[in-house]
Amino acid sequence: MSERIVVVGAALLDADGGRLLAARRSAPPELAGRWELPGGKVEPGETPEAALVRELREELGVDAEPGEPVPGEWPLRPPYVLRVWTARLSPGSDAPRPLQDHDALRWLSPAEIWDVDWLDQDVPAVRATLARTGLTPHPSERQPGSPGAMASPPER
Secondary structure, eight states: OOOOOOEEEEEOTTTTTTTTEEEEESSTTTTTTEEEEEEEETTOOHHHHHHHHHHHHHHHOOOOOEEEEEEEEEESSSSSEEEEEEEEOTTHHHHHOOOOEEEEEEEEGGGGGGGOOOOOHHHHHHHHHHHHHHOOOOTTSSSTTTEEEOOOOOOO
16 A cells, blocks of 8 residues: 555635635646645645645745644545645735636635535535534535535546
8 A cells, every 4th residue: 555645725714714715726637627725745754734834835825824624634546635724824924816726716705615616526625624614604505415506527
């Protein structure tokens, strides 16, 4: 069995904690146009929290402070697994902007969380993030996999 490689995702919350940042992929082509929690691979010798800070600086041009881990771990393509941490912008940080691998960013309120086409592997991570942060869509909001929701896209 090969060793797991951790990919960190940032549940980046706005200043009042009421909105979550989603990033639309521009690359690779098979992921382009879908939305994700920003982040990336933990490098050898790097802590997940340090990777989160580095990835947010590289991808969004922001200085961020990692918060608490979101319980859970979600498989990506082997040997990668996704783990998510909450994060906030550091005081004085620039506003997020799409610099690397993304072409759009969107702050989502609880009512808007499921308005974007999340990457399949990010859907359970987003659900866990909502539970962890208390960002809860109104019960009438449709979620992927719930009755009346659009069918989930096929697995990659």
